[in-house]
Amino acid sequence: MPDLFDKFQPLIDQYEGLMASGMRDPFHLKMEKILSPTRAVVDGREIILVGTYNYMGMTFDPDVIAAGQKALEEFGSGTTGSRVLNGTYQGHAECEAALRDFYDMDHAMVFSTGYQANLGLMSAMAGRGEYIVLDADSHASIYDGCAMGNADIVRFKHNSVEDLAKRLKRIPEDAGKLVVLEGVYSMVGDIAPLKEMVAVAKEAGAMVVVDEAHAMGFFGENGRGVFEAAGVEDQVDFVVGTFSKSVGTVGGFVVSNHPKFDVLRFVCRPYVYTASLPPAVVACAATSIRKLMHAHDKRAHLWAASRKMHAELRAAGFTLGTAEAESAIIAVKMPDQERSAKMWAALIDEGVYVNMVPPQATPGLHLLRCSLCAEHSDAEVDEIIARFKRAAAAAGLPLST
Structure with missing residues (x-):
């Protein structure tokens, strides 16, 4: 009898090896x-966190924590219901109001996760x-949202304005088109040429979605994104x-100025059929967004730290x-999976946590992914760089000169 796990055997073998x-x-x-936003204890030892996506360091903000505690006491631990039934509390409305103010847009819709926000919007x-029409390097949640719907999917080469234009020209002129872009791509931290891509999309008569998951908080004058x-x-x-990410809790959202936007509350299945976020979570989120x-x-400190670490690791x-x-994500390329694991372990031994990207996430590319936080001090950034150099020596990682 076939075992349904057999298709995963290559991945199992790689992990077990x-x-x-x-x-x-x-x-x-x-x-x-x-x-703190930059420190944790692992195996009884204090380490510096350099892989949490806690870009703005809001997880320990006193006002954010106080708002969550107050909501927990006043509204309880959960809603036990969908947003379209009993799951919209005062805090959910306040969170959506904070998003409308932050983005200066007319409409905002909060989902239980960022993954579900993409799942709901793309499928609906x-x-x-x-x-x-989406970038080939789009996040899994975007691809899964596309798979949930019945639209035709057209991929274009990563960050290629020319290929986007070429693909759009092949689509019937009178067909409905949605172009999906990301401000920052999380694997290597590169940004999209949005000015040119949006112009191409609009010329073709397409609507445009931009996922700003990894840019909210520190891109743009108001931190709205790329x-x-x-x-x-x-x-x-x-x-x-x-x-x-930057908000420091959990949940997702879509904002828009489209006058018919609110109909999405009835047609987005991941919104309609999922329990809403707990009151403490939306209270934390609303407070964080307003701050x-x-x-x-x-924002200025995070950019300075990111540029310094990137430049000094390259120089090393x-x-x-x-x-x-290009962003607060600094992806360090490794020669292969074995040395990626050795370098990751050497960094832990040095007291630095980074993300070792799972092999299925970036086929053919081995990455240790760092993400800096606005709460990293200048001294911590210097220490991270020094520990990277020591870890490379310990792992036997050849560095280019």
């Missing part, structure tokens, strides 16, 4: 205590006879985002995913 070599498991690390907005920095705010139809509107100093001989710091 990694573990058989005596390496520490990079995918089941337990953080015993979180001390384009159906049979319509087209979704689309704000690119000056295309009035041309983007939908912005998707998450609370699990991010005025976090200019934090590390091969990075981008030629310069």
Whole structure:
């Protein structure tokens, strides 16, 4: 009899081979205590966190924590219902109001996760006879949202304006079209040329979605994302985002100025058929979002730290995913899976946590992914760089010179 797990055997073999070599498991690390946005305890030792996506360091903000505690006491631990039934509390409305103010848009819709926000929007907005045009490197949640719907899917080469234009020209002129872009691509931290891509999409008569999950909080004058920095705010139809990065909690959202937007509350299955976020979570999110509107100093510090770490790792001989710091994500390329695991383990031994990207996420590319936080001090950034150099020596990683 066939075993339905057989199709996963190559991945199982790869993982078991990694573990058989005596390496520490990079995918089941337990953080015993979180001390701050930049520090945790692992195996009884304090480590510096450089792989959490906690870009703006809001997880320990006193106002955010106080808002969550107050909501927990006043509204209880959960809603036990969908947003369209009993699951919309005062806090959900306040969170959506905070999003409307932050993005200066007319409509906002909060989902239980960022993944579900993409799942809901993509599956609802384009159906049979319509087209979704997306970057080949789009996030899994975007691809899965496309798979849920019945639209025709057209992929274009990563960040290629020319290929996007070519693909759009092949689509019937009168067909409905949705172009899906990301401000920052999370694998290597590169940004999309949104100004040019949005222009091409609009010329073809397409609606545009920009996922700003990894850009909210620190791109643009108001921290709205790459689309704000690119000056295309009035041309983007939908912005998707998450609370699990810069906002510092969990949840997802879509914002828009489209006058018919609210019908999505009845047609997005991941919104209609999922229990809503707990009151404490939306209270934390609303407070965090409102504080991010005025976090200019934090934004400036995060950019300075990211540029410094990127430049110094390159100067030390590390091969990075981008030629310069395009975001707060710094992806360090490894020669192969074995040395990626060795380097990750050596960094843990040095007291630094980074993400070792699972092999199925970036086929043919082995990455250790760093993400800096606005709460990393200058001294911590210097220490991270020094520990990277020591870990490379310990792991026997050849560095280019």
